[in-house]
Amino acid sequence: MSYDLVIFDNDGVLVDSERAASRILSELLTACGLPLAPAACTAAYLGRSLAAVRADAEGRLGRPLPPDFEARYHDRLFEVFRTTLAPVPGVRAALDRIRLPACVASSGSRARIQLALEVTGLLGRFAGRIFSAEDVGRGKPAPDLFLHAAAALGADPGRCAVVEDSPLGVEAANAAGMTAFGFARLTPPGRLRHARGGVFRRMAELPALLEHGP
Numbered sequence: 001m002s003y004d005l006v007i008f009d010n011d012g013v014l015v016d017s018e019r020a021a022s023r024i025l026s027e028l029l030t031a032c033g034l035p036l037a038p039a040a041c042t043a044a045y046l047g048r049s050l051a052a053v054r055a056d057a058e059g060r061l062g063r064p065l066p067p068d069f070e071a072r073y074h075d076r077l078f079e080v081f082r083t084t085l086a087p088v089p090g091v092r093a094a095l096d097r098i099r100l101p102a103c104v105a106s107s108g109s110r111a112r113i114q115l116a117l118e119v120t121g122l123l124g125r126f127a128g129r130i131f132s133a134e135d136v137g138r139g140k141p142a143p144d145l146f147l148h149a150a151a152a153l154g155a156d157p158g159r160c161a162v163v164e165d166s167p168l169g170v171e172a173a174n175a176a177g178m179t180a181f182g183f184a185r186l187t188p189p190g191r192l193r194h195a196r197g198g199v200f201r202r203m204a205e206l207p208a209l210l211e212h213g214p
Contacts, residue, residue, distance in 0.1 A: 002100060002210065002211065002212075002213045003100055003159055003160060003161040003179070003210060003213050003214065004100075004101065004155045004156060004159040004160065005100065005101050005102070005103065005149075005150060005153055005155035005159070005160045005161070006098060006100050006101070006102040006103075006160075006161045006162075006163065006210060007102070007103055007104075007105050007146055007149055007150070007160055007161065007162045007163070007173075007178070008102060008103070008104050008105070008126075008163045009047075009104075009105065009106055009107075009162075009163060009164045009165060009166070009169050010104050010106035010108055010112075010113050010116060010117070011106065011107075011108060011116070011165075012046075012088070012165040012166070012183070012185070012186060012187075013088060013091075013163050013164065013165050013183055014087065014088060014091055014104065014116075014117070014120070014122055015085055015086070015087060015088060015116045015117070015120050015122070016085065016086050016087065016088050016089070017077075017080075017081070017085060017116060018042065018046070018165070018186055019038070019186075020077065020080045020084075020085075021077060022038040022039070022041040022042045022045075022046075023038045024073060024076045024077050024080070025038075025041045025045065025053070025073065026038040026040070026041045028069065028072060028073055028076075029041070029057055032057070032061070032065055032066065032069070033061060034057055034060055034061050042186075044056065046165075046166040046167075046168070046187070047107055047140050047141075047164070047165075047166025047167070047168035047169045048107060048139065048140065048168060049107045049108075049133040049139040049140075050070050050073065050109070051133075051139065052107075052139055054069065054070070074109070074111070074112065077112070078111075078112070078115055081112075081115050081116055081119055082115070082119060085116060085119050085120055086120060087120045087121070087122060088185065088203060089185075089202075089203065090202060090203035090204050091122075091203045092122075093203070093204065094203040094204060094206050094207055095122075095125060097207040098206070098207050098210060100161075100210065101153065101155075102125070102126065102129070103126060103129035103130065103131065103149050103153060104117070104126045104129065104130045104131065105131040105132075105145050105146055105148075105149040105162075106131070106132060106133070107132075107133045107139050107140055107145075107169075108132065108133070109132060109133075109134055110130070110132040110134055110135075113130055113132055114130065117130070129149075129153065131145060131148060131149040131152065132145075133145055135148055136148050140166070140168045140169050140171070140172040141168040141169075141171035141172045141175065142172060142175065143172050143173070143175035143176035143177075145172065146160070146162060146172055146173055146176040146178055147176050150176070150178075157176050157177045157178050158177050158178070158214060159213070159214055160176075160178040160179070161178065161179050161180075161181060161197060161210055161214075162176075162178045162179065162180045162181065163180075163181050163183060163206065164180055164181070164182060164183065164192075164195070165182070165183040165184070165185065165186065165187050165192075166187065167187075167191045167192060167194070170182055170192055170194055170195045171194065173195075174194065174196065179196050179197040179214050180194075180195040180196055180197055181195055181197040181198060181199075181200065181206065181209055181210075182194075182195030182197075182198070182199040182200070183199075183200060183201075183203075183206075184199050184200065184201050185201060185202070185203075189201070197209060
């Protein structure tokens, strides 16, 4: 039996944005007095909302970040999106093979998700089925976003699959009672070992993993 709904994370799963996002975040935090290399930003903040990044960074700094921190981050990131953003390798072909209802649920802002999917040509596949951390009170690793997406689309959480590349996203899927599949293209597989559906490295592997259902 197959799943009733497949919930895709966006950054790093559908669109190849993680390296650029970590680099920009690193540069901005370093300018604010918190020197973190891009790899350290990935390790600390992959899968987190900007609100969570701000809270953690301010705790480390012992003072607030500038009020326009998020605006500066988005301005620089969106320029990269408009000029160089590409889909994750193999994701188009994988989506063509997956015949199940699908949606996007991401920690990014709605504007970020919309632009990323638009410039990569994926927006039409998920129109009307896009959910953001802005829609719920708690972001990942809380299960709220995934449960919100399932409820909005009338799906039983126990029959939902979640495709995630972050440990926090897998944790959120587990908390929601869903089956997580860990995408280890950039994330070390060991950090995703709690994904109950399994860990995979190439998008070409995903359709077969989804065939058997919960």
